[in-house]
Amino acid sequence: MTDWLGRVAHVLLPNVLKRPDDLWDATVETLYMTAVSALIAGVLGIVLGTVLVVTDRRGIGPHPRLYWVLDKLVNLFRSIPFVILIALVGPLTRIMTGTTIGTTAALVPLVIGTVPFYARQIQNAVLEVDPGVVEAAQAMGSSPMEVIFRVYLREARPGIIRVSALTIISLIGLTTMAGIVGGGGLGDLAISRGYNRFQNDVTVVCTLIILVLVYVSQAIADLLVKRVTH
Template sequence: MRGMSWDRFQSLLLNATGETLYMVALAALFTLLIGLPVGVLLFITRAEGIWPQRAIAQPLNLLVNIGRALPFIILLIALIPFTRLLIGTTLGSTAAVVPITLGAFPFFARIVENALAEVDRGRIEAVIAMGGTQWHLVSRVLLPEALPALIGGITLTLVMLIGFSAMAGVIGGGGLGDLAIRYGYQRFNNTMMIATVIVLLLLVWAVQKLGDCVVHRLAHRR
């Protein structure tokens, strides 16, 4: 390991894994808090929605489309001034949460919109016919009925967040990506590079496996 002791190697890898989990967990929380209401608005305000509002739907669609089209590495660099203004620094795991969240929420919002669109139209019309409000329709019908698809979407988003957290290492975002660059690539330490890749693959596998199990159980109950 090119002069690095096993204890040092293990400590660096464990700390970087913890930072990655921290980034992914915090970014996932903010992505959910932003992406879920945006996705719901995208669905209910579109032309065939339950509350057509062109003035809301068009700007939201434009925002989401731009967010999904912009390469994340470009977004990382472009958001450096905003991140510094908001957090006070552009280095570290907490600072990396800002671009990771802003890069992920448009993707999740579109997943939410598509998941709600799969809900049986007959159920929606039945609630409307019984005088249900838009809030009741969203909270009692749309979100519960779309739950398996939403959980699947959250799983895909978490996998993407893990990838984003690794790319954040390019600008000193901490975590496994930063470890791979500083202690692997820059120091020609192939062992460290391989170790970070293995840990990232294990994280992706664990998230995907857990998400698939939850979706399977929900589908089975239905």
């Protein structure tokens, strides 16, 4: 049985089996880009999204001018296609990392491209919190920071988890586009070896791994949502 499976694997995945280390390295690079970008963009996105809620005219600290500026910046950066964004922030990437190629360099456009999207999702999740709960907390003498942490972020946990999963899945897709311009990872491997060299088995395996990452991310999010809603 083992020999038979081995022969089938060599027929279906000849190029993958020739250099399996490339596939492993590409997977690690994708996980690295996703994890680090998600961590940095997650912190910045939560802060920005919360500030948008607080400074809104219906928020606990209305500041129309600040809200207008932040709102327009979020809309602006969300509207820029990611491939173009990579080129636009190239000089900044070079200043921060010393290069525009590689997984570490890819973190800069990944974070810049993810923060506005995630911040808007956080804003929408927090806005779903019952205004009556916020008013009750204020009536009990809670400070603005207490309202933010004990009401906004606490009550919005299920929504925040859902939008976080959506953002991570989107981020995984962005890492593949970063690979097109030398960012490394599964996207780079799928294009440089799978597409350019007509090694279709490499492209298929890279795609399957990406699908597994997406499925695992969503499954973890679903479990966390169930835990915080019970």
